[in-house]
Amino acid sequence: MDEHLIEFSEALRTVAKALRRAAEGKASAQAEAAEWKRRYELERTRNLQMEQKARMAEQFSAEKNGDLDCERVKNSDNQSMLQNESNEHSETGCMKHGIWSHEVLRDRESDSNSNADRNKIMRKASFKLSWWCNGENGDQHKHDIVSFERGNITTAERSSKQISLKWESDPQTVLILTKPNSVSVRILCVQMVRWLRERKKLNVYVEPRVKVELLAESSNFSYVQTWKDDSEISHLHMKVDLVITLGGDGTVLWAASMFKGPVPPIVPFSLGSLGFMTPFHSEHFKDCLDSVLRGPISITLRHRLLCRVVRDAAKNEYETEEPFLVLNEVTIDRGISSYLTNLECYCDNSFVTCVQGDGLILSTTSGSTAYSLAAGGSMVHPQVPGILFTPICPHSLSFRPLILPEHVTVRIMVPFNSRSPAWASFDGKDRKLLAAGDALLCSMAPWPVPTACQVDSTNDFLRSIHDGLHWNLRKTQSFDGPRDRDL
Ligand SMILES: NC(=O)c1ccc[n+]([C@@H]2O[C@H](COP(=O)([O-])OP(=O)(O)OC[C@H]3O[C@@H](n4cnc5c(N)ncnc54)[C@H](O)[C@@H]3O)[C@@H](O)[C@H]2O)c1
Numbered sequence: 001m002d003e004h005l006i007e008f009s010e011a012l013r014t015v016a017k018a019l020r021r022a023a024e025g026k027a028s029a030q031a032e033a034a035e036w037k038r039r040y041e042l043e044r045t046r047n048l049q050m051e052q053k054a055r056m057a058e059q060f061s062a063e064k065n066g067d068l069d070c071e072r073v074k075n076s077d078n079q080s081m082l083q084n085e086s087n088e089h090s091e092t093g094c095m096k097h098g099i100w101s102h103e104v105l106r107d108r109e110s111d112s113n114s115n116a117d118r119n120k121i122m123r124k125a126s127f128k129l130s131w132w133c134n135g136e137n138g139d140q141h142k143h144d145i146v147s148f149e150r151g152n153i154t155t156a157e158r159s160s161k162q163i164s165l166k167w168e169s170d171p172q173t174v175l176i177l178t179k180p181n182s183v184s185v186r187i188l189c190v191q192m193v194r195w196l197r198e199r200k201k202l203n204v205y206v207e208p209r210v211k212v213e214l215l216a217e218s219s220n221f222s223y224v225q226t227w228k229d230d231s232e233i234s235h236l237h238m239k240v241d242l243v244i245t246l247g248g249d250g251t252v253l254w255a256a257s258m259f260k261g262p263v264p265p266i267v268p269f270s271l272g273s274l275g276f277m278t279p280f281h282s283e284h285f286k287d288c289l290d291s292v293l294r295g296p297i298s299i300t301l302r303h304r305l306l307c308r309v310v311r312d313a314a315k316n317e318y319e320t321e322e323p324f325l326v327l328n329e330v331t332i333d334r335g336i337s338s339y340l341t342n343l344e345c346y347c348d349n350s351f352v353t354c355v356q357g358d359g360l361i362l363s364t365t366s367g368s369t370a371y372s373l374a375a376g377g378s379m380v381h382p383q384v385p386g387i388l389f390t391p392i393c394p395h396s397l398s399f400r401p402l403i404l405p406e407h408v409t410v411r412i413m414v415p416f417n418s419r420s421p422a423w424a425s426f427d428g429k430d431r432k433l434l435a436a437g438d439a440l441l442c443s444m445a446p447w448p449v450p451t452a453c454q455v456d457s458t459n460d461f462l463r464s465i466h467d468g469l470h471w472n473l474r475k476t477q478s479f480d481g482p483r484d485r486d487l
């Protein structure tokens with residue numbers, strides 16, 4: 001019996017020993033696993049830091065090159081090993097530009113010094129761009145301009161291209177607008193009306209004043225049509241296919257001001273001194289009109305500004321007086337007051353600045369060569385959409401003109417602490433008093449003024465700044481003289 005007990009206790013000891021060894025083996029395996037895990041984490045952290053550095057360097061160089069495309073994905077050859085999501089890192093790399101992405105990291109067997117980009121692929125989250133219109137999300141009309149297929153933002157179309165007008169049916173009715181008190185204009189008008197009626201069989205409209213002048217010339221002009229009261233002018237755009245202006249830029253401004261909504265194409269003939277917007281020469285009026293009536297013709301779509309005066313007494317911003325549409329500019333100045341104007345300026349509710357000086361010009365790009373230019377604003381191609389914000393004699397050394405984007409609403413307010421009221425004028429006409437608390441709201445109008453080009457918008461614009469302003473005219477340096485022969 002004793003022998004059996006001894007044998008049994010021996011067996012128990014052996015089992016206990018085996019169990020202890022197994023436990024020790026497990027503990028050592030666990031310790032080894034923990035050590036491997038620690039090393040792996042260390043390695044992974046180091047890799048992530050290197051990748052982040054590489055990405056920042058890449059992003060920096062892309063930004064330097066003007067490249068906004070922030071992700072640069074290079075697929076790794078090494079397709080094995082574990083995959084880990086690492087959102088934080090892709091966010092730091094790309095959120096600056098508004099693109100969210102998720103990064104899939106691949107563990108590496110190779111040296112951690114190898115190029116970090118080789119060991120990752122990036123998956124970008126999809127997103128949608130939308131455009132704000134009058135406080136609403138309205139993006140449909142913009143899809144043709146910017147595409148964001150698969151997260152890549154590209155400009156698909158240019159918003160402003162050279163526009164060509166092709167008649168689908170023959171023009172029937174022409175309105176001729178003329179500069180008053182000019183003998184040469186009156187003579188040309190008589191010839192043009194006759195030619196349009198007798199050769200082209202067109203209906204001709206003129207202003208009441210001009211009809212009187214034509215009838216004084218000959219009673220045969222009784223076919224020429226006109227209007228009796230101003231209310232009929234608001235329907236003219238539905239009757240008239242083409243407007244011809246005989247005068248200078250002021251006559252084009254006059255023509256544009258007659259149309260408070262859509263404007264028919266305007267063919268401006270030059271009978272003024274400068275003629276920035278009048279590319280057609282009156283001597284060749286028959287050839288010019290022949291080709292315009294035949295079409296197709298290049299058109300400059302000249303943007304207009306919609307200006308509304310909101311009185312301090314108004315209950316809300318929609319309670320405004322009759323709005324003005326300007327082709328050149330709206331000017332807010334000190335009028336006859338000898339005090340500085342003091343104008344608070346906001347752009348879509350963001351404070352822009354306080355203008356203290358003679359005033360401020362809010363100009364279209366067509367008007368950039370007019371008053372705004374004289375006040376130090378840039379000359380801008382008329383097809384560029386935007387609002388020029390040009391101070392007049394600002395009493396500050398650091399004021400520079402701005403060009404604001406087309407979609408903003410500019411609000412100019414006369415503050416209550418202003419010493420004097422201000423005056424607003426629209427294309428140099430219709431002066432309106434702005435008392436303390438009154439404001440002027442200005443935004444891009446939906447009805448541009450289409451003017452026919454002699455060649456195309458760019459050629460006509462450059463010709464007008466060369467011929468009209470003698471822009472950058474300098475005698476060419478002569479060839480004889482010192483030269484850098486060895487460079
Ligand atoms: N200091 C200035 O330069 C100044 C002062 C007041 C008004 N103006 C401009 O005069 C315009 C009114 O013209 P108007 O003919 O009825 O008055 P206006 O008879 O006084 O002529 C003003 C001059 O500005 C020229 N002009 C007009 N629009 C132009 C344009 N878009 N680009 C280049 N030149 C242009 C005209 O050809 C004309 O020579 C205003 O809209 C304003 O831009 C300029």
Ligand SMILES: Nc1ncnc2c1ncn2[C@@H]1O[C@H](COP(=O)(O)OP(=O)(O)OP(=O)(O)O)[C@@H](O)[C@H]1O
Pocket residue numbers: 177178179180207247248249250251252253254271272273274275
């Ligand atoms: N049909 C019209 N009725 C009333 N006023 C007009 C008409 N056409 C032009 N005017 C005004 O006549 C003025 C002079 O016109 P316009 O600028 O065309 O001639 P201009 O001064 O000889 O030309 P430029 O400005 O090129 O020297 C402008 O103030 C304009 O508003």
